[in-house]
Amino acid sequence: MAAPLLQTQDLSMHFGGVRAVRHVNFSLAEGELRCLIGPNGAGKSTFFKMLTGQLEPTHGQVLFRGKDISHAHAHDIARLGIGIKTQVPSVFDGLSVRENIWLAANRLHAGDKTRRVVDEMLTRVGLTEAADRLVGQLAHGQRQWVELGLVLATDPELILLDEPAAGMTHEEVNKTAELVREINRTKALIVVEHDMQFIRMIAKQVTVFNQGSVLVEDTVDNIMRNPQVRDVYLGKQAAA
Numbered sequence: 141m142a143a144p145l146l147q148t149q150d151l152s153m154h155f156g157g158v159r160a161v162r163h164v165n166f167s168l169a170e171g172e173l174r175c176l177i178g179p180n181g182a183g184k185s186t187f188f189k190m191l192t193g194q195l196e197p198t199h200g201q202v203l204f205r206g207k208d209i210s211h212a213h214a215h216d217i218a219r220l221g222i223g224i225k226t227q228v229p230s231v232f233d234g235l236s237v238r239e240n241i242w243l244a245a246n247r248l249h250a251g252d253k254t255r256r257v258v259d260e261m262l263t264r265v266g267l268t269e270a271a272d273r274l275v276g277q278l279a280h281g282q283r284q285w286v287e288l289g290l291v292l293a294t295d296p297e298l299i300l301l302d303e304p305a306a307g308m309t310h311e312e313v314n315k316t317a318e319l320v321r322e323i324n325r326t327k328a329l330i331v332v333e334h335d336m337q338f339i340r341m342i343a344k345q346v347t348v349f350n351q352g353s354v355l356v357e358d359t360v361d362n363i364m365r366n367p368q369v370r371d372v373y374l375g376k377q378a379a380a
């Protein structure tokens with residue numbers, strides 16, 4: 141069997157007495173799309189931050205293509221091929237869509253190649269017609285797609301998306317699901333999301349976090365039916 145693209149072994153993060161992530165063994169295959177779900181405070185964001193070098197694990201390892209990156213710096217991890225779109229905006233409102241994507245692409249490419257990559261990203265995220273608009277004037281969904289364009293422009297092998305559908309209209313959610321599926325033709329992704337309709341549109345395998353640990357991993361249909369998952373998460377969502 142091929143070696144996994146990403147693996148964590150006994151990965152843990154403690155903040156003082158808070159055990160945010162506990163002994164997580166996780167594995168993602170090349171080209172896989174995995175969704176992570178779980179209640180607030182389950183440790184999903186902390187897990188992401190250890191994969192990108194924003195947090196150094198208290199214990200355990202993160203292996204990317206077999207290389208231990210647990211203690212690597214965030215910029216080195218980005219260079220190795222892990223990109224992230226967080227919930228914190230990283231776009232410049234006073235610049236156009238094209239200029240924002242150009243800044244990201246220019247970190248990796250130069251001259252004509254940068255221009256070609258920018259045009260390709262604009263097409264990929266469906267913003268060619270909005271290319272010259274200021275990002276500050278765009279609708280919420282379009283801003284999120286610019287953020288996706290920024291991540292894609294750095295050409296990562298693995299893309300982490302933290303709640304990409306949050307705050308979107310139904311139509312924007314549909315378009316984002318389509319975009320994520322398209323991105324998954326060439327890239328592996330891990331997607332943290334609370335919107336179960338969105339999960340249904342994109343997911344094959346789902347990992348459920350609860351209290352810092354992996355509760356269960358299964359297909360989306362089995363996860364929706366799983367009484368334990370309903371108990372700790374889905375039931376509470378329905379009641380909210």
Ligand SMILES: Nc1ncnc2c1ncn2[C@@H]1O[C@H](COP(=O)(O)OP(=O)(O)OP(=O)(O)O)[C@@H](O)[C@H]1O
Nearest residue numbers: 155158159160178179180181182183184185186187
């Ligand atoms: N920097 C920090 N210092 C102390 N505690 C933290 C810190 N970051 C996270 N925590 C705690 O770790 C636990 C896991 O939080 P985390 O944000 O990873 O959960 P989450 O699953 O991403 O939640 P949400 O769905 O609300 O984003 C929580 O109890 C949180 O309060």
